[in-house]
Amino acid sequence: MTQDLLKTPLHALHIEAGAKMVPFAGYDMPVQYKLGVKKEHLHTRDAAGLFDVSHMGQLRLHGADAAAFLESLVPVDIIDLPQGNQRYAFFTNEQGGIMDDLMVANLGEHLFVVVNAACKEQDINHLKTHLPEGVELEVIEDRALLALQGPKAVEVLKRFNAEVADMVFMDVKTLDILGVECIVSRSGYTGEDGYEISVPSSHAEELARKLTDEVEVEWIGLGARDSLRLECGLCLYGHDLDTTTTPVEASLLWGIQKVRRIGGEREGGFPGADIILNQIESKDVTRKRVGLVGQTKAPVREGTELFDAEDNKVGVVTSGTAGPNAGKPVSMAYVRADLAAIGTELFADVRGKKLPMTVEKMPFVPQRYYRG
Incomplete structure (x- = not known):
């Protein structure tokens, strides 16, 4: 089976490091290393973890109208995105559902x-289908992507280039690291301070080895990446977000800037705008994404059905973990909108037992992004 799977430029390094490999999004990826998922999770929160995220798609949009073009496909302010900054966005479909979530950075000469x-x-096909004259889509095939995450990430990376210490959350710049040009953003998917580094594939192994040689850094797999992002209330596409879920149902209103909403100077103009803007104004949705905390010690996993006190099915869990730092089981779920208030008690059906859970504000552990 692994013969049919794609490999990142760091595949051999993961095998050397003793990783347990699993199929993920068409790639052979490390789910954990010798430390194990829980210790990897805790190490990232305490020091610094290195993640291979080279399976992600890296693209460039060139041309004077690149920002206006991308803005026509997302309900997000791309035109006013300052050079040297990046922003969270999501592609929507005509039904207002989310096709994917993504990160967009303005590097001046391109996005x-x-x-x-x-x-x-x-x-890629979605972008190509709508691509206007004068805007060029470049699919980057020759770069790896590394994420260095945790409170000691800045101490580590500034040994390679001191400029990274001057960056704040969501800053992005092109920097020299080990003599090669890298695209570095101060961001990540763990809720911790950290960086994502796009590095030429030919130099990825050297950089990964140098980073993991630092005393603070351990390799971290997909297992801990999942529990880290969930504790910090971050969605995973295909689980907490999909084509049938609108940004309003997904509690992602913070990602839709006022300029794109009703009354904004660039109101609408994206797929599904009528549906999404109507939901924002009317607050009329049947379900909402919420955080849930277990009142027992049993983790409540994806797919678990949720019930109210009268035994009516009222929702389903989309992500769940034991919550190593939260110290209690934490889950994300979609529940009936009238049951989404903080403090509401619901019951999860775990192997025939109804386990009590409470709707709680996310993130479950504080996000520690560096804002200066």
């Missing part, structure tokens, strides 16, 4: 876009 691995081909 640098990172999309999810499982949606990469779909997103």
Whole structure:
């Protein structure tokens, strides 16, 4: 089976490091290393973890109208995105559903876009289908992507280039690291301070080895990446977000700037705008994404059905973990909108037992992004 799977430029290094490999989004990826998922999770929160995220799609949009073009496909302010900054965005469909979520960076001469691995081909085709004259889409095939995450990430990376210490959350710049040009953003998917580094594939192994040689850094697999992002209330596409879920249902209103909403100077103009803007104004949705905390010690996993006190089915869990730092089981779920208030008690059906859970504000552990 692994013969049919794609490999990142760091595949051999993961095998050497003793990783347990699993199929993920068409790639052979490390789910954990010798430390194990829980210790990897805790190490990232305490020090610094290195993640291979080279399976993600890296794209460039060139041309004077690149920002206006991309803005026509997302309900996000791309035109006013300052040079040297990046922003979270999502492609929507005509029904208002989310096709994928992505990161968009303004590097001045072009937009640098990172999309999810499982949606990469779909997103490229989506962009190509709508591409106007004068805007060029470049699919980057020769770069790896590393994420260095955790409170000691800045101490580590500034040994390679001191400029990274001057960056704040969502800053992005082109920097020299080990003599090669890298695209570095101060961002990540763990809720911790950290960086994502796009590096030429030919230099990826050297950089990964140098980073993991630092005493603070350990390799971290997909297992801990999942529990880290969930504790910090971050969605995983294909689980907490999909084509049938609108940004309003997904509690992602913070990602739709006022300029794109009703009354804004660039109101609407994206797929599904009528549906999404109507939901924002009317607050009329049947379900909402919420955080849930277990009142027992049993983790409540994806797919678990949720019930109210009268035993009516009222929702389903989309992500769940034991919550190593939260100290209690934490989950994300979609529940009936009238049951989404903080403090509401619901019951999860785990192997025939109804386990009590409480709707709680996310993130479950504080996000520690560096804002200066």
